[in-house]
Amino acid sequence: MIKKTDIEANFKVLITKKLAELKDVSVKILNSNYLAVTLPNISISELNSYVEKLHKNVFLICQNHQKNITHKNIKIGACDYQLGADQVAVYKLAKSALALSQSSLLQHCHRLTLNHCQEKHLSSKQVIENIKKNKFILFFQPVFELSSGDILQHEALIRVRHSQLGLLAARYFIKQVYSDQDALILDKAVITQVKKLMLSESSALTVSVNLHPKNWFNTVFWEWLANQMAELKLNTKLQFEISEAEFFTHRESITNALNVIKKGHSHIVIDNVKSSEKVAMLVDYNQVCGLKLSYELVHLLDEKTQSQKKIKRIVEAASLLNLPVYAVGVETQKELLTLTKLGVVGAQGFYFSEPLQEFTQAVFN
Template identity: 25%
Template sequence: MAQIPSGPAWFAAAVVVAALCLVLVVLWWRARVAAGRLGADRVTAAQARARLEAVLSAGREGLVVHSPAGVVLEVNAAAAAAMGVSRSEVVGRRLTDLPVTWVNDDGEQVAVAAVFARRPPPAPGDLGAYSVGLVQRGGSAPHWVQPATSELADEQGTPQLVTTFTDMTGPREVRAALARSELQFRAAMENAPIGMALMDPQWCLEEVNPAFAVLLGTVPEALVGRDLSSFSHPEDRAAERRAVGRLLSGHDERFTLDKRYLRADGSTVWVSLDVVLVRCPDGRPDHFVTQVTDVTELRTQAEMLAHRAAHDPLTGLANRLLMQAVLQKAVELPDAVGRVAVIVVDLDEFKQINDRYGHAAGDAVLTHVAGVLRAATGSRGTVARLGGDEFVVVIHEGDAARAGFEVAAGIHRGLRTPVRVERTRLQVRASVGVAVADHDLVQQGPMALLAAADAAVYRAKAGGRSRTEVYDASMAEPDGAPPEGSGTELGGAIEHGQLVLHYQPVVELASGRVVGHEALVRWQHPVHGLLMPGEFLDAAGQAGLGGALGSAVVRQAVAHLVRGATPGWVSVNLSAQQLSDPDLVEGVLAEVGRHGIEPGRLVVELTEAGLEPDGPVRHGLTRLRAAGVPVLLDDFGTGVWPLSYLRDMPVDGVKLDMSFTAGIPADPAAEQVSRALAALAQQMELATVAEGVETEAQALVLQEAGWVHGQGWWFGEGRSEPVTGL
């Protein structure tokens, strides 16, 4: 049996064994700790890799990690998608082998080294930094990017390069769109036919186009920096500044203003000023955008049309409508008694001048008389021509009676000078009637004052003509002998068949073919000879003979149709007052039915307004149309007929008032109005007839303007052949 060492030797051996065990335990512990640390590092590395993968997948910018030798080490999903490949297809390949082509703005290929060269990232929003187009193999449109490359080192210190690609396709498209918009704006502004300008919040011009400068008679450079209101007409400047102030204060978003500007040469131009205020995002005013349209010609035409609506086209004097308005206003003034007078001037034997020397001579006489009346009246009143050879002067002055005498005397003096017509000197005389407003006449209204002056004219004519009579109350009382054209005498004329009809042809302008006639009533007076309608129609109305007169005219017209004396249809003139009489309408229907007149052969011309479309007149017209009697509106375009009548009244056609025809072709406004009225009538499928055609030129212009039929002196005595060249 072995002997166990004892003493110091045993102890030493035990110490050695213990030490060895301790060393083994320490080594084992360290191994375990190292293994734990390795596992933790592996977990951390996996987590980091996962985070990197997430970053690479989620990033919107393309990212390529590559070695200095040009080998792709990593690429994110955005970069791979831009190149049209998966990430696994790119990693490990050289940059020069990537499946893309790089191009510049001109479409030229760019070297790969230039794309991935070291370059700092551009400042945010720097659209001008270096950019290239990435074109996929087989692709067409480039995907534009801004490359930026920086150097990094891995854990071992090995250098690596990271290139990011910022997407520039959207910003470039926006920039291109802005550029196109700016180019289009510049092109539109430079070539616009109307004036355009940009102005600062102080209303000073920052930029103007050539049309704006031309409108003001200068060049664009001379306008920049100027206050636009400095060019404004002094009377319009305040309105312009108020409108601008309302924009700046936020009361309005834009304004349109018709106003005047003074051109560089001192002349005036009318414009339509259209202004919009553009504000900054915070609401502060930034600039004004202004359009300026030259409306001088349109305004001139409008003024001409307004003047034509209120003035006689031959003489330029006020017409009946304007005269009535002036007289109405004067009589309504509180001081009208003794301060208002009406003078009626009727030329003596004017019909003989027309018959012997022609209408041109008659027009020359009327124009001369208009000048005489203007000179005699001066600034004391308004001179008007009511039609034919009848003129009226309305005076409003402190002593109207004295003024009336002086004006009448001046008229007679002025008419002593003969009128020169070609080689002929014509002596013209006139009968003048004066009526001064008194309490009774003022209470009866303006038409009573006009009627009083008419009565004075009649007394002047009865007393030997070429003289002046002043109205007094005795002129309103019967004196035992019925005056010329009075109701009593006219009633006898109707009963004894003294009314006769003259038939004026209506022709088709395109061919000159006669398609109808207008029946014009005359009074064959046993003493005074043939009287025109103006000499007895008023008396018929005042005596209540309108219905009897109308019935007599219709009977004669129907008899004319039965005889077949003229081709086509025959029209008769009936007033609204006459057509409101159911007995007259019944009489017309009875005549048509008794003689079997074909529909459309008898036509009614409605010659005056004054009754509502929904009243008896509408009922009468409706019955006539139902019986085959068409209805024409006479004096179309003069303002007597509201345009609503075309819609509300049962009418079949319109007749252009001769005042428009008289202005053709010398007056462009008359031609434009006649063209517009023809277009309106055609749009409503109405028949069209132009009255007062006296020359071939008028016929040509009217037919080209859209009028189908015409009537007047040219188609009667004026020519014997059809109109040519139509």
């Protein structure tokens, strides 16, 4: 058997030979299906050409060992970044680009850029001021039913506009929103926009909103929300996401929120579920309508037997309470097939679709 280090060395020698003009090329084998290659000091104008060269050369190298391989068998997800960038962010963006390539029959290379905005956070003041000025937009991540391909619901995702940094996802600023008032402004803006869109659309699909943690304890927010839902009769179309850790740590403190949701016949999705340990405790909370698995459990699931066992136990525990289990961050067909075998009902992620600005009737095959 060829050792992993030998494969790395062989690929590095061959790729370096093909790209002789580059110095300090790095090659790493992540697993049997993934190869990480770093090409340093490339100008912006040459980025696309080097991505194409890399695809061509990797194909030629692989063809020497497997004659029947084709260009479509080689997929590249590229991330260009500046020296000193956060390597975790680089890896995640490269994986997203790879997922886009893998989901396309024609495009074998996809490149995403690690922008300045993805490395630095906006201040809380900037975020709130931009939201007050309506400098934000909502995208919707569809959740697909695995058995039929139908869209079950959408998750609302806020993007805040910035004159220099473009559209920023919530993960780049959400931890910067410190005060109760800031959190209140943020979620009021999101839900108000969701209402407008839902009223203008004929779709009966549910929209899921991931509330800022502070608002689960904010009585003012729930009084406002109860009035909004009652006035416009949107309670059955809105549901709210809360992480597993937040829910079980603070469930006594969020009694008011749970009562408002129950009275309004709305629902909760427990997000970021990592184990089956506490699922049975949800028997007393009929506001809960589903569970979403953590990204860590889903990522490269087909290669991780421990993750498969954990998900199977979660699905079994949830089925006793008639709760569906959903997956997030699905990037590959192998992950999808494994999730289906384990009994997961629905999923979302780049494998199916990028977040959309409008509700969609699209299905996946």
